[in-house]
Amino acid sequence: MSSELYDAIEYLADEKGIDREILYEALDAALVSAYKKNFNSRTNVRVELNQDEGMKVFARLEVVDEVMDDQLEISLEEAKEIDPSYEVEDVVEKEVTPRNFGRIAAQAAKQVVTQRVREAERGVIYNDFADRVEDIMTGKIQRKDQRFMYVHLGKLEGKLPFNEIMPNESYDIHDRIKVYVTRVENTSKGPQVYVSRTHPGLLKRLFEMEVPEIYEGIVEIRSVAREAGDRSKISVFAEDPEIDPVGACVGQRGQRVQTIVDELRGEKIDIVQWSEDPVVYISNALSPSQVIDVLVDEEDNATTVIVPDHQLSLAIGKRGQNARLAAKLTGWKIDIKSESEARESGILDTEEDTFDLE
Known part of the structure; x- marks a missing residue:
């Protein structure tokens, strides 16, 4: 040779x-x-x-x-x-x-x-x-076909399925976009990268990027529930009682959360405080609705939530969205009843049964 x-x-x-x-x-x-x-x-x-x-x-x-x-x-x-x-x-x-x-x-x-x-x-x-799975990458829309939008990510194109694009957004060729890497496959045609705009992980990573307290571990994201393009809920916790985890995520005059809302094209975001007490946690998760009482059935992992009559539609949300997201966020089944309905059914017998969760 x-x-x-x-x-x-x-x-x-x-x-x-x-x-x-x-x-x-x-x-x-x-x-x-x-x-x-x-x-x-x-x-x-x-x-x-x-x-x-x-x-x-x-x-x-x-x-x-x-x-x-x-x-x-x-x-x-x-x-x-x-x-x-x-x-x-x-x-x-x-x-x-x-x-x-x-x-x-x-x-x-x-x-x-x-x-x-x-x-x-x-x-x-x-x-x-593979090291970037569950991370955010920024790329440029390169081309489209019937199944995917292809995002240039440097050495590879990321495949963005059309059902992973939020319903309230549209993109043209050469537009820049942030995407969440969901998986990477090693195929006979070479590595294939799949990305998303609707994955709950995108919301979590955006908060980590925007809120220094989360990046530094002072504030912890405990759970995320998302209906992409419409509304999301995120629960946060701080070990230090002197730290306000919700306030840290909202930012001064709401600037931090507004940056994320803008990135997600106006998606509404509820930030609630996590608690190990399911009564408090579920009450927080149903924000912005007020809650009178939360009855917990630990055996069935279910709860009955009682709200003021005038707050019932707010607690349930449009097409049940608020209750649905709260259930996803907390991991508990949630059945919402109005105060009058609860009294009629015997769940609340007297005025004394009502208490202020706040």
Whole structure:
């Protein structure tokens, strides 16, 4: 093998981060395959690569008393001419390098090195993007087809399904967009990156980017419930009682949360304080509605929430959205009843049964 090929392999190993042994093993296999294909050989052969002496092909032949197949066997008499110590069933290596093998070998080497470089580059790209799963990336809309909008993310296009775009937004080619990486797949066509604008993780990451207290771990996001493009709820908690987690997320004059609302094209966001007490937590989650009482059935993971009559529609929300999001946020089943309905059904018997959750 020429020194140029050696130099090329060393360069690729350093530049592309490919293990040298992998390249040499792949090259050896390719040269053996090229020899058998081009010289109609069934022989078990070995290719020796040497920077100074070049490339040699050796046939591996079994020593036998009587040769039945000269591509696979060699007589004991002929083997002893090579080395008197050979015996039957030994294996003899005999050089069979063709005169014009260099040109064929060069083509085979080029193909296998190109393939390995492509595979290595795909591997590097896959690993880079696999580390970005559940993270936000910014890209530019590059093209569209019937199923996806393709977002240029640097080395790859992110596939944004049309059902992962919020109903209140539309994009044109070359528009810049923030997307949430949902998964990365390593396929025969190379790495495939799937992104979303509707995933609850997008909202969580936006708060982490906008609120330093969340990024630093002072404030913790406990749960997110989202109906993308319309309304979301997020529960937050701070270990330090001196910290107001809701206020930190809202920001001065509402600037922090407004930045996120603007990014999500006007999606309404309720920020509520998490509590380990389900009565308090569910009451908070039903914001902006007031709550009179929360009756908890821990066995069925269900609650009955009683609200003032005039607050019933607010607690339930348009098409049940407020109650639905509160249930997703808290993980509890929520049945909402008005105060008068609760009294009629005997859930609240007297005025004394009513208490202020605040």
